[in-house]
Amino acid sequence: MNAHPDWLDWPFFADTHRRLAAELEPWCASSLGEPDHGDTDAACRALVARLGQAGWLRYCVPAGPDGAWGGALPAVDSRAVCILRETLARHDGLADFAFAMQGLGSGAIALAGSDALRARYLPRVARGEAIAAFALSEAEAGSDVAAMSCEARLDGDHYVLNGSKTWISNGGIADFYCVFARTGEAPGARGISAFVVDAGTPGFDVAERIQVIAPHPLATLRFDDCRVPVSQRLGEAGQGFKLAMMTLDIFRASVAAAALGFARRALAEALARATSRQMFGQTLGDLQLTQAALGDMATAIDASALLTYRAAWQRDVQGRSTTREAAMAKMMATESAQTVIDRALQMFGGAGVVSGMPVERLYREIRALRIYEGATEVQKLIIARALLKGG
Numbered sequence: 001m002n003a004h005p006d007w008l009d010w011p012f013f014a015d016t017h018r019r020l021a022a023e024l025e026p027w028c029a030s031s032l033g034e035p036d037h038g039d040t041d042a043a044c045r046a047l048v049a050r051l052g053q054a055g056w057l058r059y060c061v062p063a064g065p066d067g068a069w070g071g072a073l074p075a076v077d078s079r080a081v082c083i084l085r086e087t088l089a090r091h092d093g094l095a096d097f098a099f100a101m102q103g104l105g106s107g108a109i110a111l112a113g114s115d116a117l118r119a120r121y122l123p124r125v126a127r128g129e130a131i132a133a134f135a136l137s138e139a140e141a142g143s144d145v146a147a148m149s150c151e152a153r154l155d156g157d158h159y160v161l162n163g164s165k166t167w168i169s170n171g172g173i174a175d176f177y178c179v180f181a182r183t184g185e186a187p188g189a190r191g192i193s194a195f196v197v198d199a200g201t202p203g204f205d206v207a208e209r210i211q212v213i214a215p216h217p218l219a220t221l222r223f224d225d226c227r228v229p230v231s232q233r234l235g236e237a238g239q240g241f242k243l244a245m246m247t248l249d250i251f252r253a254s255v256a257a258a259a260l261g262f263a264r265r266a267l268a269e270a271l272a273r274a275t276s277r278q279m280f281g282q283t284l285g286d287l288q289l290t291q292a293a294l295g296d297m298a299t300a301i302d303a304s305a306l307l308t309y310r311a312a313w314q315r316d317v318q319g320r321s322t323t324r325e326a327a328m329a330k331m332m333a334t335e336s337a338q339t340v341i342d343r344a345l346q347m348f349g350g351a352g353v354v355s356g357m358p359v360e361r362l363y364r365e366i367r368a369l370r371i372y373e374g375a376t377e378v379q380k381l382i383i384a385r386a387l388l389k390g391g
Contacts, residue, residue: 052128
């Protein structure tokens with residue numbers, strides 16, 4: 001499998017990013033191998049621990065004062081996160097998932113948690129000793145987050161949570177959840193707050209585990225008079241929607257990077273197939289139709305990579321909001337990866353749909369990326385609204 005690292009010579013990257021990629025690649029090759037996810041929960045727990053022990057999860061959180069929060073860098077570096085996700089995804093989709101959820105699940109704490117909350121949760125996330133989850137979506141509030149109905153009522157020095165959340169990644173295995181609930185300071189998005197809820201808190205249960213085509217820990221959560229101390233609130237009351245969007249903005253470009261990893265692996269598998277598969281007295285790669293497909297695949301990957309790392313560079317170096325740019329990257333990279341993987345599978349013919357084949361696994365893994373953290377259709381709306389506002 002060829003990593004095609006020439007893209008690291010692009011001007012988006014510093015030498016620190018190139019060193020990160022050079023250290024990460026051999027670790028992935030020796031530590032991940034061929035994925036075996038028969039017991040998804042156990043595999044995910046083991047991956048979090050392994051990523052933590054190797055130091056890779058330190059890139060999910062900021063360092064904090066005097067390194068107290070455990071991060072590798074003063075602030076989360078989007079380019080580093082994207083390099084990590086792209087490389088991990090190319091080797092093992094569940095390893096990418098385990099890494100990404102540590103960042104997304106703790107991001108709101110890093111952004112708005114009190115010093116006490118940051119000190120309590122972030123170092124354990126960075127060491128792989130605590131599994132994080134981001135509990136935002138509901139059955140009737142997925143893309144339309146402002147429609148959420150899960151509520152948190154203030155009662156003295158506690159909030160009382162009632163309602164449910166669904167499609168929650170790491171649901172059932174997480175040690176803590178960043179939960180967003182309606183607190184009613186104002187209608188719509190302005191009346192939502194965020195809380196850290198520990199697994200095992202009375203009144204908090206995993207109502208249902210959800211099985212999907214590419215196995216990941218997913219669940220529906222239920223809150224029934226679940227009492228959470230006010231000290232567990234993240235930021236000010238009523239600011240939860242803004243906090244959720246800030247968290248998603250930080251990690252959205254990295255979803256595109258994960259799609260890139262899947263697409264690069266698919267192209268590598270397709271090239272190996274094209275040069276080894278004999279048919280009609282020549283190789284599959286000698287056929288012009290195959291060459292045309294490979295040309296399309298490589299071009300789509302580079303276009304996606306340029307958009308992805310542009311968004312990450314703009315956030316890291318220019319220090320500005322990249323909502324539109326990250327939306328473009330996510331839309332392009334995930335949609336293109338779906339096409340790249342489909343073409344790779346087609347080159348394998350019947351062998352491509354055999355369970356456990358790399359291209360078959362990629363075919364299942366890519367599909368969710370076009371939906372989670374904002375479906376493709378939502379990204380189009382984000383881009384168009386930015387254009388209409390003159391952004």
